[in-house]
Amino acid sequence: MNNRVNMKELFLGMQQEMLSKLNTIRKHVTHSGTKGNATELSWIEWLGMYLPNRYSVDQAFVVDYKGNRSDQIDLVIYDKQYSPFVFFQDGVKFIPAESVYAIFEIKQALNKEHIQYAAEKAESVRALHRTSVPIVHAGGTYPPRPLFNVIAGLITTSSDWNPPFGKPFEESMGALTPCQHLNIGCTLNGGSFLLSPDGTFETSSDEEALIFFFIKLFTQLQNLGTVPAMDIDLYSSALDSI
Template identity: 45%
Template sequence: MSDWSLSQLLSSLHEDIQQRLSIARKSFHHPGTKGDASEGVWIDLLEKYLPKRYQVAKAFVVDSLGNFSQQIDIVVFDRQYSPFIFTFENQTIVPAESVYAVFEAKQTADRTLVAYAQEKVATVRRLHRTSLPIPHAGGVYPAKPAIPILGGILAFESEWTPPLGKPFEKVLLDGDAERQLDLGCIAAHGHFNRDSSGGYQFVSESKPATAFLFKLISRLQFAGTVPMIDIDAYAEWLTK
């Protein structure tokens, strides 16, 4: 009989994330350094536990028309079907077609962070995304519609009382569909998820980081695969 405990393993995963975020909060006083440390903790979690078809990085997103998003703390993007990713002077740039999800990561969730994250998410969702018909042995599948890009926030603490609830939801609901956040985690308290009715479910629990990871994986599973990128649309920039 095995001595392993699945419950203990999942608990340990969350405790590791929470402890590392707490150390970053207490150890670094410069806001930029503290923010970079927080981003690193979340990126490490997603890199380790998301399926290998997904890649995670702090990045800019670009479209075939030459438009760029703002820099995003955490971009979850396709690496299996995306033909190119740019890196230059430690900056990562990914094509809009490859993006599955974007997150802003800070130590504390408050009204300012939500508004900031909403605007960052909108700069990605506004980008143009190409999609080509897909050839197969029996013919050609029609071009796949662009998948909805998930947006969210990741933090250690919350400025609201209670940390998850109506005051938080009121701020999340502010703004149009382009700015709406879909899910997120407050590691010290719980996670949230936007449901099919447009409202938010807030779950207070003992293992928020693990619960958020599972919810994200579930949302990605239902998103399916990114469309086939029109690489020629980007190649046109070689002559401009």
């Protein structure tokens, strides 16, 4: 009796299923706004299914205690344990900046325009003010959690470049400011990339794009640890009675 599982086949099957779904949306949904919304929802559902339960995934705006707001973000990975407030208004979510682990822009194709667009979205989130307060536990108090750099990236179905991560890609990424840097991305039928600390890019083959992206993203999330505990008093200062 063979009790072994071919993990590579499982991963590749997962990628093919996702690619088939997105290509179907691309082929049969002609309205650009509807197509974009359907693609975003597919990625939100997929990451929501496979990431551990501690991570929530949604489309949202990110806000800070001063009332500043980011651009609308296609996909936000966030934590609700230590930053419990997620605001809803007319179906739109507003997530406190302290709660955010990662943000992604989702487009149909990888190109210079979409890299710059995703970079500007990243900058709008990273420019927000975040707080961090001590965490009380059974044995005492943990000091305030140092603020980490929010992960930012770009997810696409295909690339306008061949190869996807050649000179045009590197030049477009190299033109970004530190606050705009895209740490990770996936071009589902072309490969995925990860920005290394030395500024170079680690890339995958096209057939392993999805699993490379997921494993590298999960590792990055693990390395961040837990989000800082937000200073609720600063957020509540918007109320006249507090």
